[in-house]
Amino acid sequence: MLFLDEMVELNDTEMDIYNYITSNIDKVIYMRIRDLADEVHYSTTTILRFCRKFDCHGFSEFRIKLRLFRKDQQLIHIDRTDETTYIDFLTRTAQPEFQAAIQAVCDILEESELTVFIGVGASKIMAQYGSLYFSSLFLMSIHIDDLANHPLYYMSDQVSKKLCLFIVSVDGENKEIIKNIHQLKLHNAKIVSITNSAKSTIAKLSDANIPYYINKEQYQDANITSQLPALYTIEMVGKEMRKLLNLK
Structure with missing residues (x-):
């Protein structure tokens, strides 16, 4: 104040x-x-x-x-967007390591019957987009907007073992998401994530993780790190899955 x-x-x-x-x-x-x-x-x-x-x-x-x-x-000011950040990211998406991470996520999605997207803050918007994008291309997907009031604890083992929890998170350290991961892993659900770093807790708990590594940006208390890499990665996964299904 x-x-x-x-x-x-x-x-x-x-x-x-x-x-x-x-x-x-x-x-x-x-x-x-x-x-x-x-x-x-x-x-x-x-x-x-x-x-x-x-x-x-x-x-x-x-x-x-x-x-x-x-x-x-x-x-207080916001620096102008550095285009080299995005150029560097796009260059890395063609590298074998990134492609292998995409494939690892696709392998899990191929065995899933339902994808549940979650994210917090700006990542929540990416999670919403992911659920719509995947549903349009290859697999029924939903988005959980509020984990506190819609926890994923009480799914049966039969549902959980065919469930893929798809997490979008910049810092990969949200406590509510981590709590849900631990619960779902007890029921053999698969966890995949898109994070800024492979060293984050969510990334380490995931069965497959795609890190994108760009500079973290903060404005006062808000995390304003660009979501463009997450958006691009979601679309890459979606298109790769559609391609795989077309080959069958």
Whole structure:
């Protein structure tokens, strides 16, 4: 909340002040307390109480912290996409190691009767796309949107042994997904994954893993690593499976 990491409980009056400040930061950092009081139509005493809720002894300290917060915001930027990252990835997709990983996934899918896609965050969108893409090309596939409320624990052994859990994950460390993997492996389900690294926990727990290795990108608390390699890999697997089925 502004320059604080935690939320602050504000009454209606303080919320009016907060809304004005957040909408006019560039003006407020140069204002006197009287100027702000005139703008929001509240007393300077009310503004001082507001400042104390933000761990400031007075308006001057609040304004300094606000100025530093604004400066940090302006310094944050997103680097332009480096096309060489994608060129390098595409080059690696033609290498024997990557092709072998694709084939290992296809071998499992050939023996499966149902594919369940899962992913979290941006990877969830890739998982949704994967389920649609596979269903259109060769095999009935579904996507589980919320593992917490739709756990995969209670499938029968008869269903599990013909199930392929297809995981899309950049960091490969999601705890909820890992918990479901352990449960499904007890029932002989097959696990395949697309991750950024073969060294991640999900990759190591998978029966087959396709790592794509691109630079991880972070913006504040969000993982904004490109999903293009995951998308391309899903389509490669789908097309390879369709090709294999056409040969039979």
